[in-house]
Amino acid sequence: MRTNIGGINIDRFSIDEVVERIAEHALLAAAPEYVVTPNAHHILILQKDAHFQEIYSKAFLVVPDGVSLLWAAKFLQMPLKGRVNGTELFERLCRVAAEKRLRVFLLGGRPGAAEKARENLQERYPGLKIVGTYCPSYGFESKPAELAQINFKIKAAVPDILFVGLGAPKQEYWIYANHQELGVPISVGIGVSFELVANIVKRAPIWMQKIGLEWFFRLMVEPHRLWKRYIIGNPLFIWLVLKQWLKLYSKSHRH
Numbered sequence: 001m002r003t004n005i006g007g008i009n010i011d012r013f014s015i016d017e018v019v020e021r022i023a024e025h026a027l028l029a030a031a032p033e034y035v036v037t038p039n040a041h042h043i044l045i046l047q048k049d050a051h052f053q054e055i056y057s058k059a060f061l062v063v064p065d066g067v068s069l070l071w072a073a074k075f076l077q078m079p080l081k082g083r084v085n086g087t088e089l090f091e092r093l094c095r096v097a098a099e100k101r102l103r104v105f106l107l108g109g110r111p112g113a114a115e116k117a118r119e120n121l122q123e124r125y126p127g128l129k130i131v132g133t134y135c136p137s138y139g140f141e142s143k144p145a146e147l148a149q150i151n152f153k154i155k156a157a158v159p160d161i162l163f164v165g166l167g168a169p170k171q172e173y174w175i176y177a178n179h180q181e182l183g184v185p186i187s188v189g190i191g192v193s194f195e196l197v198a199n200i201v202k203r204a205p206i207w208m209q210k211i212g213l214e215w216f217f218r219l220m221v222e223p224h225r226l227w228k229r230y231i232i233g234n235p236l237f238i239w240l241v242l243k244q245w246l247k248l249y250s251k252s253h254r255h
Contacts, residue, residue, distance in 0.1 A: 002062075003078040005069055006043045006240045008053075010062050014081040015088065018063050023096045025060070026160040026185045034059055034175045034187040037086045039066030040237040041229050042168055047240070052169045055176040060186070063089070067212035068234070072241040076248065087193040087203070090163055091121070097161060098125035105157050105184070106133040107150065108165035109194030116198035132157035141170065154182050162187040165194045 002009040013021070018035075025033060036042075036059045046052050056062060063084035064070060073080045097104050106114040114133035122128050134153050140146040154162060162184040164171045171189035179187050195201040203209075204217035219230045 003073045003076070003080055005072050005076065006047060006237075006244065008038065008043055008046050008056060008062070010038060010064050010069065010073070010080065012079075012081050013061070013063065013084070015084045015092070017081075018061060018084050018089065019092050019096060021061065022093060022161070022186050022188070023100060023102070026097075026102050027100060029160065029185055032179045032183055032185060032187070034172075034179050034189070035061045035063065036172055036189060037063055037065035037084065037089070037191070038069065039064075040068040041066075041233055043069070043240065044233055044236055045169055049169065052172065055169075055172050058176075065191075067209075067214065068237060071212065072237075075241060076245055085209075086190040087196045089188070090190050090193045091124075091197065093161060093163075093188070094121050094128055095125050098128035101127075101129065102160040103129045103131045103158065105131055105154055105159035105162045106165070106194060107136070107154065107162060108171065109135060109192075109198075110200065111135050113194040113198045113200050114165070116200065117194040120197055120199070131159050136166075141174065151178060151182060154184065159184055161185070163193070164189050165191060167191055 001012045003012055022035065036056055046056060064080050065084060065086045067083055070080055070083055094104060096102070106118060108114065109117070114135060118130045118133055122130060132153055134150060136150055137143070137146055140150070162182070164175055164187060166174060168189065168191060175187045175189055192201060196203050202221055204214040208214055208217050215230055219226050
């Protein structure tokens with residue numbers, strides 16, 4: 001079963017089910033697949049970006065990273081099973097990878113973020129095999145030599161799970177273009193998670209995460225980078241959901 005928000009289908013799985021499905025696929029060393037983690041920002045980009053829509057339509061799993069998606073799903077009377085927060089998903093998959101001897105690669109993040117995340121995670125989960133980290137140079141997507149270098153490093157490391165922190169939609173574009181060639185069973189786009197796990201970017205207090213105010217905390221921490229996404233994006237997302245509700249409401253009252 002899936003929930004449709006703004007024309008995008010989102011899987012109704014709990015975080016436990018998502019971790020289980022990804023781990024199972026990685027353990028089977030099955031054909032390369034990828035996971036996308038939408039939030040309100042993604043849904044807005046998807047309204048105008050046909051290539052991003054195609055990437056979403058072919059994803060192995062589409063899991064709700066943003067609390068705003070849970071609210072929207074409830075409002076549209078198609079509730080989701082809970083938030084699958086990208087950072088929590090990253091940490092939980094690393095814990096499972098340590099238990100099941102799965103190999104992990106970290107691509108992206110700010111300079112030094114993936115290395116620091118690796119240190120913190122290996123301390124937390126002894127036995128975790130992080131077989132490589134790489135931070136591509138700025139503007140790498142238009143540098144053939146850098147793109148070739150990324151693929152060479154990942155292929156040489158032979159990971160079972162690839163975490164990509166390049167921001168949306170760049171990380172999804174890159175994963176879609178390369179996942180088949182790389183042959184990694186599972187790739188997951190996780191945005192700013194390396195920085196959060198590395199404690200380079202401060203995470204919102206638990207109480208703010210629980211009541212859906214993590215976006216506000218992040219806006220306070222990084223206003224220059226995020227003001228457009230939240231100050232302009234949030235009202236646009238609310239309007240999009242309202243339009244969808246009105247359409248559903250008028251359809252149900254026509255019959």
